Amino acid sequence: MSKPRMFLLVPIDANTVIAGAREVKNRFSLEIGKRGLAGEAKVIETGSFGPADAGVVVAVQPDGVVYGRLAPDDVPRIVEEHLVKGRPYVERILPGEKPPPPPESEDARHTQLHGRVVLDNCGRIDPDSIEEYIANDGYFALGQALTAMTPAQVIEEVKASGLRGRGGAGFPTGLKWSFCAPVKAREKYVICNADEGEPGTFKDRLIMEGDPHKVLEGMAICAYAIGATRGYVYIRGEYAISIERMQRAIDAARAKGLLGRNIFGRGFNFDIEIRKGAGAYVCGEETALIESMEGKRGLPRLKPPFPAQSGFRGMPTNVNNVETLANVPAIIRRGAAWFKSLGTAGTPGTKVYTILGHINRPGLIEVPAGVTLREIIEEYGGGMQSGSFHMAQLGGTAGDILGREMLDVPLDYDALQKVGHSLGSGAILIMNESVNVRDFLHACLKFFHHESCGRCGPCRNGLHVLRDITGRLKDGKAYKDDPGLMQEVALALKSSAFCPLGQSPAAPIMSAWRYFKDDILSGVDSNAARPRMARSLRADLSAAI
Amino acid sequence: MANTSKSSCACNGACTDAVWGELDEFIACQERGRNSLITVLHKAQELFGYLPVDVQKHIAKALGLTVSEVLGVVTFYHYFSMQPRGRHTVNVCMGTACYVRGAKKVMQAIQEQLGIKKGETTPDRRFSLTTQRCFGACGLAPVVMIDNDVHGRITPQKLAKILAKYE
Ligand SMILES: Cc1cc2nc3c(=O)[nH]c(=O)nc-3n(C[C@H](O)[C@H](O)[C@H](O)COP(=O)(O)O)c2cc1C
Ligand code: SF4
Ligand code: FES
Numbered sequence: 001m002s003k004p005r006m007f008l009l010v011p012i013d014a015n016t017v018i019a020g021a022r023e024v025k026n027r028f029s030l031e032i033g034k035r036g037l038a039g040e041a042k043v044i045e046t047g048s049f050g051p052a053d054a055g056v057v058v059a060v061q062p063d064g065v066v067y068g069r070l071a072p073d074d075v076p077r078i079v080e081e082h083l084v085k086g087r088p089y090v091e092r093i094l095p096g097e098k099p100p101p102p103p104e105s106e107d108a109r110h111t112q113l114h115g116r117v118v119l120d121n122c123g124r125i126d127p128d129s130i131e132e133y134i135a136n137d138g139y140f141a142l143g144q145a146l147t148a149m150t151p152a153q154v155i156e157e158v159k160a161s162g163l164r165g166r167g168g169a170g171f172p173t174g175l176k177w178s179f180c181a182p183v184k185a186r187e188k189y190v191i192c193n194a195d196e197g198e199p200g201t202f203k204d205r206l207i208m209e210g211d212p213h214k215v216l217e218g219m220a221i222c223a224y225a226i227g228a229t230r231g232y233v234y235i236r237g238e239y240a241i242s243i244e245r246m247q248r249a250i251d252a253a254r255a256k257g258l259l260g261r262n263i264f265g266r267g268f269n270f271d272i273e274i275r276k277g278a279g280a281y282v283c284g285e286e287t288a289l290i291e292s293m294e295g296k297r298g299l300p301r302l303k304p305p306f307p308a309q310s311g312f313r314g315m316p317t318n319v320n321n322v323e324t325l326a327n328v329p330a331i332i333r334r335g336a337a338w339f340k341s342l343g344t345a346g347t348p349g350t351k352v353y354t355i356l357g358h359i360n361r362p363g364l365i366e367v368p369a370g371v372t373l374r375e376i377i378e379e380y381g382g383g384m385q386s387g388s389f390h391m392a393q394l395g396g397t398a399g400d401i402l403g404r405e406m407l408d409v410p411l412d413y414d415a416l417q418k419v420g421h422s423l424g425s426g427a428i429l430i431m432n433e434s435v436n437v438r439d440f441l442h443a444c445l446k447f448f449h450h451e452s453c454g455r456c457g458p459c460r461n462g463l464h465v466l467r468d469i470t471g472r473l474k475d476g477k478a479y480k481d482d483p484g485l486m487q488e489v490a491l492a493l494k495s496s497a498f499c500p501l502g503q504s505p506a507a508p509i510m511s512a513w514r515y516f517k518d519d520i521l522s523g524v525d526s527n528a529a530r531p532r533m534a535r536s537l538r539a540d541l542s543a544a545i
Numbered sequence: 546m547a548n549t550s551k552s553s554c555a556c557n558g559a560c561t562d563a564v565w566g567e568l569d570e571f572i573a574c575q576e577r578g579r580n581s582l583i584t585v586l587h588k589a590q591e592l593f594g595y596l597p598v599d600v601q602k603h604i605a606k607a608l609g610l611t612v613s614e615v616l617g618v619v620t621f622y623h624y625f626s627m628q629p630r631g632r633h634t635v636n637v638c639m640g641t642a643c644y645v646r647g648a649k650k651v652m653q654a655i656q657e658q659l660g661i662k663k664g665e666t667t668p669d670r671r672f673s674l675t676t677q678r679c680f681g682a683c684g685l686a687p688v689v690m691i692d693n694d695v696h697g698r699i700t701p702q703k704l705a706k707i708l709a710k711y712e
Binding site: 014015017018019051052053196197198199200201202205236237238239240275276277278279280281292293294295296297298313354356357358362363393396397427429431435440443444446447450451453 | 584625640644646678
């Protein structure tokens with residue numbers, strides 16, 4: 001059979017399935033078969049290559065055309081016009097989308113270097129095909145690590161690359177591994193944190209759906225480096241497609257001997273299992289995640305001991321985010337120096353973001369670290385959809401709220417820290433003037449209040465107070481001292497809450513105060529008087545003190 | 546033990562002997578003890594639709610745990626429910642990305658159309674209504690999940706049509 005001259009890449013992911021991507025894909029196969037084009041045009045099921053709001057998306061390569069908002073009934077037209085007559089069907093073309101290079105093209109390698117490290121395969125290869133992953137240098141890095149490097153060398157390489165954890169905190173990954181490696185134990189574990197609970201973040205989901213083997217390979221390399229024999233992927237229960245694809249990837253890797261016993265004939269044993277999360281935001285915190293894996297309530301543990309010393313079942317455990325692990329194969333294959341050539345000095349490499357809100361093209365992007373907010377909105381987000389930029393929240397609900405002043409600050413861990421902000425998990429929510437900052441703050445606080453695990457007093461009670469204050473501010477009925485009290489309580493939480501969940505509401509509150517002081521103060525009703533505490537209650541309280 | 550209170554329970558006939566049997570088979574394949582608890586609870590909820598106390602007692606015994614340990618875990622995680630649910634669960638995303646795109650209005654519209662509040666079930670047992678933080682489908686905000694189907698870009702107008710599809 002001749003080699004296909006055209007590829008139709010159909011992303012089947014959480015966002016497109018809803019819009020009917022499976023039906024469209026089947027229809028394409030049917031129509032192509034009907035016209036006897038099966039040898040020439042190949043339909044490939046892939047993961048997402050970016051757009052999250054464009055219905056069913058199909059990229060036709062090598063023509064570089066991306067169609068969006070497709071229904072099955074559009075398919076015969078496209079096959080007739082585009083595939084047979086060579087005239088793209090303009091009515092359904094998505095403007096401004098850059099399609100991924102076709103899977104078998106010469107310049108794929110080249111284009112791939114145009115910035116995508118983590119998502120290089122997403123939207124290009126069939127995530128259910130281990131062969132396609134291998135054809136794109138997959139498991140090469142694992143082989144290289146096992147056959148040509150010692151575990152210590154692997155850790156050195158990751159350290160030298162400057163890779164920082166992408167789960168939110170930005171902790172240097174190589175350093176984390178080096179804590180776990182020397183600990184002697186009967187068994188060690190690698191856990192991939194795929195709980196992704198931060199509202200507005202779905203990058204890990206699309207990475208797992210688009211290129212599951214990359215995550216597995218990263219885990220295996222990590223396991224070799226630290227001496228672990230078992231790995232777990234802790235995935236949110238709601239992520240049905242991620243769970244399915246990761247499971248199939250694990251089975252395929254096992255069948256090929258890339259997981260299991262004596263991998264690459266080097267006496268290295270490693271296997272991976274999936275654990276489903278049960279819907280608690282705090283379980284994204286690594287020690288709470290471990291508690292949850294042990295079948296308990298997901299309450300964070302006191303650190304130290306850190307998981308590197310005593311984690312899952314009391315054994316040394318290394319927890320990394322999905323995106324962090326997905327960076328590892330490329331670092332081993334191409335070397336630390338190459339990785340450092342991307343991004344900025346403080347944050348080498350790229351960063352995957354989900355960009356959302358009032359922009360024209362919400363979706364998944366991977367950009368060199370250090371790109372500014374303005375560039376993200378204009379170049380990647382297709383500009384504001386309506387109105388003008390009012391504020392942004394970086395890194396999900398626990399992230400900072402930024403005003404216009406921050407549009408030109410480079411997004412990397414260090415540059416942001418210098419101006420008093422942090423990057424967080426990779427969600428960027430862009431808002432126009434239709435969003436009122438008081439309203440928004442209250443929504444954030446309701447979230448925290450709901451998700452507090454109740455273990456420690458400051459968080460359990462403090463969030464209650466903060467929720468009520470922001471509620472009053474939202475309604476324009478706040479007492480005069482509410483804005484001050486709000487900051488006081490937020491800062492008290494920051495210094496006294498047991499885990500970062502309770503500490504983090506200070507981020508949106510204090511940053512909102514910094515940029516939108518007047519807006520917040522406008523929620524105060526100068527006539528409102530704080531009700532006096534009932535006398536008996538006051539007496540009770542003072543007796544208790 | 547397994548067959549107690551069948552008549553008095555509200556599972557809509559879900560707790561047949563076959564279902565109990567399937568649960569036991571599943572437990573038999575798991576490691577005994579705490580580490581398997583959440584995996585087993587996931588399975589049990591899938592089988593029964595919710596986690597009544599009888600099921601929890603059964604699981605506690607089978608895994609060698611106390612009932613309070615099991616109950617503690619069930620009540621901690623949002624995913625598990627001790628209330629029988631309607632045939633369909635309508636889950637409205639209240640995450641920030643959905644919020645700025647009008648999740649509040651969607652929630653109001655759903656409450657009006659179903660005539661129930663968050664946490665309740667319609668009298669005909671057709672729908673239960675809950676909320677959640679984020680489904681990771683924020684590109685389609687505002688999002689509503691019905692059973693395992695995610696519906697995006699919801700407007701109050703679109704809602705009625707979507708709800709009608711679930712019998
Ligand atoms: C409340 C809370 C929620 C978190 N949620 C996640 C999450 O969903 N995914 C994640 O990778 N890390 C999450 N983290 C961070 C983890 O604790 C941990 O730092 C991370 O998994 C380490 O991986 P990294 O070094 O690769 O970033 C969360 C932390 C806190 C305090
Ligand atoms: S800060 Fe909040 S979430 Fe963290 S342990 Fe305390 S109560 Fe739980
Ligand atoms: S915030 Fe609603 S799906 Fe993410």
